[in-house]
Structures are given as structure tokens and as C-alpha cells.
Amino acid sequence: MIEANPSDEAAPPTPRRSRKGDWMGLVYVLPAIALVVVFFLVPLGMTVWMSVHDWPLMGNPRWIGLDNYQRLWGDGSFWQALGFTVLYTLAATVGLMSVAFALALMVQSEGRATAFYRTAYFLPVVTGFASASLLWAWLSNVDSGLFSPAAQMLGMTERRVNILAEFTPAFWSVTIMVIWKMAGFFMVIIMSGLQAIPADYQEAARIDGAGWFQRFRWITLPLVRQPFALALILCVAGSMLAFDQFYIILNGGPSNQTVTAVYKIFNESFVSFRLGYGAALSVVLLLILLALSVIQLRLLREKGADK
Amino acid sequence: MNRMGGTAREPAGLSLKRVHKSYGAHEVLKDISLDIQGGEFVVFVGPSGCGKSTLLRLIAGLEDITAGDVYISDTDVTERDPSDRGIAMVFQTYALYPHMTVAENMGFGLRAARRPRTEIEQKVRQAAEVLRLTDYLDRRPGQLSGGQRQRVAIGRAIVRDPDVFLFDEPLSNLDAELRVGMRIEIARLHQELRNTMIYVTHDQTEAMTLADRIVVLRDGRIEQIGTPSQLYDDPDNVFVAGFIGSPKMNFFKAVVQGADRLRLGETELPCPRTDAAIAGPVILGLRPEDLRVAGPEEPGFPMEVKFSEFLGGTTYVYGEIPGGTGCTVELERSRQARPGTILTLTADIADMRLFDVEGMRIR
Structure with missing residues (x-):
């Protein structure tokens, strides 16, 4: 008589581990580990090491413990730069995510013209930040640019106005440039999420009587949460590290009001040559970014849902 | 409600x-x-x-x-x-x-x-x-x-x-x-x-x-x-006829001769229609369950058994008739049909369906 195998009901057997497999696995991840060590962990360790020293460009570094961090605490210009960076991050993130989501919704379906529009929206992404900033600086120039004459022609201003001379128009000018340049990148990330949503969900919801907005809110948004979280984290991290555009277009002006955190680090390290202090600022900025990323991941984590 | x-x-x-x-x-x-x-x-x-x-x-x-x-x-x-x-x-x-x-x-x-x-x-x-x-x-x-x-x-x-x-x-x-x-x-x-x-x-x-x-x-x-x-x-x-029913209906090329005879290869079978107008080539449709092994005096056509499937209550036997046309027949479970065996098959006239060469039913 054949009896049922009692192990059928029991827990599955522990998979046999092969020692050779372990070694092979290590070999496969070695290049990635090497890259992380050489280009992240070692520089990070060196930065932390520098931050506890008085490290001039010339001469020997001097151990000063946490003095740089103490100094940073009372450095109003750093907190002002950080405050401005947070303001810029908020504006750029809200703008970028909204525009990118709208673009992704427009180009997600397969159509004859969509390939053209996808390319067109993505094209600014391949331009370097420095090139895009130079282009924008030229467009914003009061004499030779296009924005001032255009504003005058449209009756928005009576005469040509230097939009880079005052904080608010200068700030928005740079923010709009960043949205123009980067929206295509985040559009691609969000679009990949939208395309992964089976058409059946939308059709079932249509039959169930859900209108466009209800479908967007109840079906599309929750299901695109993961790629959206990725886009958001990349966007916040990128914005918190903003430098080139404010350096090239505004040179930190007007009146040093657009100096970002990285710009401040640059000034301390490579203008004033206080490399140790610059390193301490970098470490603090890294910790802030880390905290922000963890908070975003926690907020956007899916609760038990699986696709 | x-x-x-x-x-x-x-x-x-x-x-x-x-x-x-x-x-x-x-x-x-x-x-x-x-x-x-x-x-x-x-x-x-x-x-x-x-x-x-x-x-x-x-x-x-x-x-x-x-x-x-x-x-x-x-x-x-x-x-x-x-x-x-x-x-x-x-x-x-x-x-x-x-x-x-x-x-x-x-x-x-x-x-x-x-x-x-x-x-x-x-x-x-x-x-x-x-x-x-x-x-x-x-x-x-x-x-x-x-x-x-x-x-x-x-x-x-x-x-x-x-x-x-x-x-x-x-x-x-x-x-x-x-x-x-x-x-x-x-x-x-x-x-x-x-x-x-x-x-x-x-x-x-x-x-x-x-x-x-x-x-x-x-x-x-x-x-x-x-x-x-x-x-x-x-x-x-x-x-x-072929889509509905499993296994599907068998289709054989046949010729209606005279008014009431149907020739299938070398075999003459009674024709379900007694109408001289349909004389000529036709397609004969027979469901596997309507085929049976012919009695000693009954007219039937030979099928060489290729293989069979025993399904418990019944057995499906797959084979070929002369000319190479495939044929499936459902036999009672007790019946053995080894590959290579020749079975002589027949069907009741009421179970025969005729189609013209275009595939349309002749009623």
C-alpha cells in the first residue's frame, strides 16, 4: 500500500546550500561592492575625517575634534543657505512632480504621435545642467535675452526688466528652468509605473461607474505609488544638492539670497579653502538627506498590498 | 427582492x-x-x-x-x-x-x-x-x-x-x-x-x-x-460539427452513389438521404460515440488502431482508415484495441451527417 508522504504536510525542507554557490555569488557582487567602497565609503570616511580637522589647502591638517560642527551650529549663513535650499526643494519638487505626472499621463498610451512627444519632453534631460543654465542665463539677459522683450511685448511690463535682479523672479526663473530640464526624466519613471497598471483595472473601474478623476484617485495614484516614491526621493535629493544653476545663472545673487547648501560648501571649501569646515557642512547635509529619504520611504511604503 | x-x-x-x-x-x-x-x-x-x-x-x-x-x-x-x-x-x-x-x-x-x-x-x-x-x-x-x-x-x-x-x-x-x-x-x-x-x-x-x-x-x-x-x-x-463535441467529430470523404448508397473507400454504406440530387462527392460526419464495431453481417469500413486512451468509464481509440484519414472511436471500457489491430466500424444511419464539399450541411 502506498501511503501519503508525511513530509507533504510538513514545512518545506531547508534548501541545500552549496559552498561553491556562495563564492560565486560573492564574485558576482564584487564589482558593485568595489564601486560602492571606492566611490562612496572611502570618500565618505575621508570627508568625516576631514571634518574633525582644521584642513587648509596648504600646510598640515590639525585635529580639532567637533569644533567645525560647533561653529556650524552658530553659522547663520549656513542655516540661511539650508533654508533657501529647502524652499527651492519644495518649489522644484511640487513643480517637477506635477508636470512630470501630467506629461506621463499624456504620453503613456501607445499612439502614433506619442513617441515624438516622449522624445521631445525627454530631450532637455540630456542637456547638461551647466549648458542649460548658460542657455537660461542668456535667455534671461535683460539686453540680449528673450524673456524681457517677450514680457514687454505681452504687456506684462512697461519696459525691459532684469528678471535676475530681484529674488522672486530670479528664483522662479531658475526653478522653471529646472522643471523644463528635468520633467522628462521623472516623466519616464512615472510613465513606466503607469504602463505597468493592467488596462483591465481601468476598464473594470469604468464599468463600475468611476469617472476619470475617481479612477485617477482610487486606481492610478495608489498603483503608481512605488515609481512615484522613487521619483520623489530622486527629486528631493537632487534639489537638496542644487548648485550649478544658482552658481551659473545667479552667482548666488541677488544679495547672496540664492546661495544653496552645496553652494555654501563650495564657497567654504574652494573659495575660502576651509576644507575641514566644508567637510563638516557636507556631513550634516548628508545626514539631513538621509533622514528625508527615510521619512519619504516610510510615508510612501505600501501597506501589505501586492500586485 | x-x-x-x-x-x-x-x-x-x-x-x-x-x-x-x-x-x-x-x-x-x-x-x-x-x-x-x-x-x-x-x-x-x-x-x-x-x-x-x-x-x-x-x-x-x-x-x-x-x-x-x-x-x-x-x-x-x-x-x-x-x-x-x-x-x-x-x-x-x-x-x-x-x-x-x-x-x-x-x-x-x-x-x-x-x-x-x-x-x-x-x-x-x-x-x-x-x-x-x-x-x-x-x-x-x-x-x-x-x-x-x-x-x-x-x-x-x-x-x-x-x-x-x-x-x-x-x-x-x-x-x-x-x-x-x-x-x-x-x-x-x-x-x-x-x-x-x-x-x-x-x-x-x-x-x-x-x-x-x-x-x-x-x-x-x-x-x-x-x-x-x-x-x-x-x-x-x-x-x-467539428468545434462542438470532444473528441471532435470524424470527417470522411465519401461519394453518394445512386439515390441511397454511400461509398466510403471500398465500403458501401446506407445513405441517410434518399435524394438523387445530392449524388456525388460529400463529407460524411460521424461522432466517435456513434461509431461501433460492426457485427459479422454488417457493412463496415476498416480502421487500423494506432493507439488508445483508457479514461475509466470509456476508451477512445485513435486510428486511420484506408487513405490515411484519422478516425476516433469511443468503445466501451472492456474492449481492448491494441495498436496494429484492424477494427471494422459502422454507424447507424440516423447518426450519419452529410456535408457538401463546401462544408455546408446536407439535410
């Missing part, structure tokens, strides 16, 4: 009038006209690419119609949005929202219609009881088995209390055993709800077991409409 809390109204009928559907130059549905009575269970069946799912999606309003009209309860719904047609649809992939619980999935339509929460909860609970899903209401689709997911999809349709249920190959993602169980479940639901149901499948067994009437489609056209027994016993053409 029925058990689902729906109103006890007359089941809605559905009419398709000269429906066409094209994608560019490619015509996928050609001049489809069909009347479905209220409360009927109609199955669209046909091979892949015949247009059956497209026809269902046209009825649902998920595809635009190229020409023709769709009527539900005598109302022209051709231009109406899917949500305004009084239909509910069960998808092949279930289409359950993965981020919502079973209860939220089932109540989605009512939530979209902004019904009061108490009403949604009550209707979801009633449908869950009927579908034995009460214990799973707080789970998400990913935590359910395939059969449970399918029941949730059906529950979502039931909660909307539609005039017409549309099923798009709802069982094709289930394993064989579950499929049989769910088939019985759907038949039970139809008996209980008495709503009009339209069901798409490529599985003729599902069609035969569920349908009041079957619509057989091929290349975007209706080949035949009828009850399962009509299609099985009285097919209009070779396609329907």
Missing part, C-alpha cells in the same frame, strides 16, 4: 443589430445580429481570434462600434458609457484592485456611485454570503487563491445588481478541478439570480454545460446559434 438585495424586475433582453467592428482595414466582426431573451444564459464560443471577446467588449461599451446598434432592454445603448448600460463584467484576469480589500473591491461600484456606506456594507455582505466570501472580506486579492479571486470578481459584478452580466473567459486562469467547481457555481448563480448572462469562452465543454444557447463564431461571423443539443445533434456546417 432576490437574495442579493436586488430588485425583482424583469430580466433585460439584449439585441445586436448588424454590428460591425474594424480596426483600420481589418474587419474583426462582420454583420452580427443577435437577439438574447431576458434571463437567458448565452455563450459566445469560437477559436482564438474569432472576435468573441471583441463582441463582448462592444456590448460592454469598452470598444467603439464601427457600425450597427446595441440594445439593452429595448434601449439603444450604442453611444452610452459602459457605466450607463446596466452591465457588469467579470474579466479573465479578475481585474481586482490589488491595493483594496475584498470588501472594497466588491463595493467599488457603489462607492463610485456615492451610495451610503451602510448600503454598500449591506450589499457587499449579502453577496459575500452567497459566494462564501464572508471570512475573506478584509483580505487583499493577493492573499486569496485563484478560485476565491474569481468569486470576488463575480461578487463585484453582483453587488452592482446589473441587468446583464458579461463574463470574459472567467475560468481560463484556473486549474482543471477549480474550473469545474466554478462552472457549477456560475450555473447555480444564474439559476438563483435569473439575470441575463453572456459568457465568452473558447472551451466548448464550458459552453455546452452552461449555455441556454450557444453562439458559435468564426472569423468575425456567426456560424450558428442554438441550444447545446441543437448544435451537437444538428450542426449547420463542418466547422460547428
